[in-house]
Amino acid sequence: MFGIDGSEFLLFAVVALVVIGPKDLPKAMRVVGRFVGKARAMSRHFRSGIDAMIREAELEEMETKWKAENERIMAQYADPVLPPPHVEAPAPPLAIEAPAVDVPAPEPELPLGAPAVETPVEAKP
Template sequence: MFDIGAAELLVIVVVAIIVIGPKDMPKAMRTAGRWIGKLRRMSGHFRAGIDEMVRQAEIEDMEKEWAERNKRIMAEYPKGTDPAGGAPDNLVPPQMEPLAAADEVPDPDAAAEAAIRRAAPKKAPEHAASDPQEPPLPLDPPPPPPSEA
């Protein structure tokens, strides 16, 4: 902000000592520090206010854009029931179907077992080297030793 170098600062200190005097210098420095602190706080509040105004303006712009998009989509697909209009083919995939109430399920144990089977992770297929020249994967078991006949 103020491009003050070491030489300028030295001149300011010498002039201050001459004008204020060494006796009153600590009091003057304390007063200057308080004023600088107040200026920094006020500039911080001012900057925060400006940032908030910018943020509010951006939010208003986004809301206008979303309203325009919504209006265009609603004009294009007034019913919203066909998949081209944004309606999904299947709202919930079968594995995400909600569980039925306990009194609606004829066999709660069977339903629980089926839910556990659906949620169980599937085991990845084992790696089998089709080519004997292919290098093994790092976690593959070591190849059997060659048989001596």
């Protein structure tokens, strides 16, 4: 961290102990710790904002490339039967007439409670 090795950190701690004093050193370390924490949080927030902007720019660039590639592929492999996507297809006819078909008339229904008529069966000799 900051390129400080063990001997330099020890020298810094001894100078802080002599200058600040043993009584006020814990308070000073708390203040320094809070300041370093806030600085790290601000740095993290700034970095995440920059990363988000970079991702958005990359996505926009990829979308334009994909759109151009899609148009190239659609032009290359266009189906001759289907109209191009920018041309409107003709409207379907409003009514379709079905051919006339002879439909047999339905058998009449018996009213409720009427006895069913049985057809006589011929007995075989």
